[in-house]
Amino acid sequence: MERQNPDKPGVFPQAPSQEEWDAMDEAARARVLNSLPGEVTWEEMAPPEGDRHFQAKIRALDALRGYFTRQKRRVYLAAELPVYFPAKKRFAPDLLAVLDVETHERDRWVVSAEGKGLDFVLEVHVGGDRKKDSELNVERYAQLGIPEYFVYDRARQRLFGWRLPVSGARAYMPILAQHGRYASEQLGLELQVEDGRLRFWAGHAPLLESDEFISRLEHLMAGIQLRAEEETRRAEEEAQRRQDMEHRLAEETRRREEAERRLAEVQATLERLEKNQR
Template sequence: MGPEERARVVESLPGEVTWDEMAMPEGDPHFGAKVRTLDVLKGYFRNQKRKVYLGAELPVYYPAERRFAPDLVAVLDTEPHERNKWVVSHEGKGLDWVLEVHFGGDRKKDAVFNVKRYAQLGIPEYFIYDRRKQRLEAYRLLSPESRRYERMLPRQGRFVSEVLGLELEVSEEKLQLWAGNALLLESAEMLARVQEKLEQVALQREEEARRREEMELRLAEETRRREETEQRLRVLQAEVEHLQRPKE
């Protein structure tokens, strides 16, 4: 099959999955966790200036496998342009990292079936965020050739993703991501902090302006008093000189 024919085949593949192929909607808690995590990851890798493709609910095609659509996927060192599907044979590589968010429905799909399937597909890391129970599970292939996951153990409450180069934990009832000691923030949180800092700077400037104004008023008052004192001294000096003049 030539490149043009291959491209036509890839283009003809559906860019969506059916209800039979994906879990039923789980509401705002499920959707919000995906959106927030995707936003945090995109912001981090954008700042790192590293090409990483990040997608949500993207139909994925592995050769001779039934398509599926994970909640979140990451593929390293890949152009991050928009896609409506991920075709492994066309892209030249499979997924590097998958996150499934669970809130309702059949948990076995994420915690049993996908653990086996994603390992067999050779996906290096797989994370499960149980939003209802506020719990995180993580799995890793110990070698590229392995097709069986080993369950990760947390380090001081955090799971280390070697693929992403980040640490993940559940804290304050949400999934948090860390780069070393730095907590990664979503866009809204970063904007809120920037706004808070701008307000603090504005207040500091107002306080500095108030202090300068008070200082200028004090200096003006001191100058006025000094001038009055000098004027009184001149008057007294003139009176003394008048009194010291010899009388005719």
């Protein structure tokens, strides 16, 4: 059977051109949006590549989402989300980022409706033909005006990056590593392959994934608990010392009062004897 050509207009769902979109009223635009599927077909995407592929993009998504949430920055992040550029073949990158937009959940990214294209794309390569990620997408994403594109080749533990040199350019320039790290101007972060995983850096601080963040919190909580227990033990020891001291003071007071009582009795006895001797 002849395979369908996804580049042919109309073979797969496609967003209208920008001119067509601009000519539509709100009702027509709503119908178009509802007609665009929130998934792509097997003919349009690479076959599944297993846990190494899945975990790499999910970890990256997790680290970035946690970081930008803590920074209170409006950065929309998604994995394998269908993207519709005007009158272009749709695609679903492993990871995408769009800056300064609302971060609510979406089923698709329609450039004309959102008013903005993608700012950052990451593809993870584990197996199969590297040409798609390292050549075809380099040309395609540049033509779409995506400012930055990175490829994490997990099979070889290597990282590659490209950037549009100026606004409006449609050809990438490679991003050169500095001390093993690749700068992302769009994210304001650095990327590096470290210890068998893709790591993002904000200055000298690594972006922690959820499990790492939780592990550090647990470690901090364990330290806080240990210090709290130590403070409690010291407080209890101090309280016991105060109690012992109060007990000793009470005992000394009792003894002094007893001695004073006996002395008073002796003095009284002596006074009686002296009185009897007169």
